[in-house]
Amino acid sequence: MTIELIDDEPPAVPHRRLEPGKLVIASHNEGKVREIGALLAPYGIETVSAASLGIPEPEETGTSFAANAELKARFSADLSGLVALADDSGLCVDALNGDPGVYTANWAETPTGRDWGLAMQKVEDALQAKGPEAGRDAHFVCVLSLCWPDGHVESFEGRVEGSLTWPPRGTIGFGYDPVFVPYGYDKSFAELDPAVKHSISHRADAFRKLAGAVLPAAE
Numbered sequence: 456m457t458i459e460l461i462d463d464e465p466p467a468v469p470h471r472r473l474e475p476g477k478l479v480i481a482s483h484n485e486g487k488v489r490e491i492g493a494l495l496a497p498y499g500i501e502t503v504s505a506a507s508l509g510i511p512e513p514e515e516t517g518t519s520f521a522a523n524a525e526l527k528a529r530f531s532a533d534l535s536g537l538v539a540l541a542d543d544s545g546l547c548v549d550a551l552n553g554d555p556g557v558y559t560a561n562w563a564e565t566p567t568g569r570d571w572g573l574a575m576q577k578v579e580d581a582l583q584a585k586g587p588e589a590g591r592d593a594h595f596v597c598v599l600s601l602c603w604p605d606g607h608v609e610s611f612e613g614r615v616e617g618s619l620t621w622p623p624r625g626t627i628g629f630g631y632d633p634v635f636v637p638y639g640y641d642k643s644f645a646e647l648d649p650a651v652k653h654s655i656s657h658r659a660d661a662f663r664k665l666a667g668a669v670l671p672a673a674e
């Protein structure tokens with residue numbers, strides 16, 4: 456297994472370049488598939504979704520974002536014989552030792568589906584339980600993992616730092632957007648122009664790192 460996590464340091468081993476061609480996006484989320492497909496199209500990369508190939512979603516048994524992104528990418532690469540790209544993301548609150556972290560989506564689970572209002576309330580309750588001195592700093596993390604059919608993996612982590620606001624503000628976006636105010640802004644992710652969010656988000660940061668490391672020059 457080869458994992459390259461990059462930040463600003465040059466990698467010890469050169470990154471494997473992603474050649475133009477077909478790539479599976481290991482996600483059943485149509486929005487994610489469209490968004491990632493649009494980002495890769497200028498590089499001559501044609502994307503297909505795992506769902507369209509009949510590939511199911513594996514259980515996310517990892518205890519880190521990278522482990523979950525990697526297992527999803529590996530699962531689709533193994534079953535399709537194509538390079539696969541997966542992402543895993545979540546919210547980490549400093550005063551909660553990084554929770555909800557890889558369990559970010561689980562905090563929203565109810566017997567009748569996901570409830571993001573409830574999830575945000577749980578985070579706020581956990582913070583309140585820490586007492587008035589608890590800081591409200593938090594960050595979103597996104598790891599993008601590429602897996603080749605021969606098992607080679609490259610992973611890239613993106614982050615956006617901010618603080619949690621209460622009560623939730625704004626109606627744009629999804630998940631925990633209404634309680635997250637990125638540093639340098641006075642609006643929550645759910646109040647900001649989506650173009651602004653998409654330029655500063657954890658996903659944008661991870662994608663910039665991936666593009667710089669493995670993509671050919673845009674056509």
Ligand code: IMP
Binds near residue numbers: 630
């Ligand atoms: P997953 O990566 O699809 O498993 O998503 C993890 C969870 O993190 C999502 O269901 C969202 O609740 C949360 N999340 C990830 N990115 C964002 C974001 O940009 N805004 C708000 N919530 C997010």
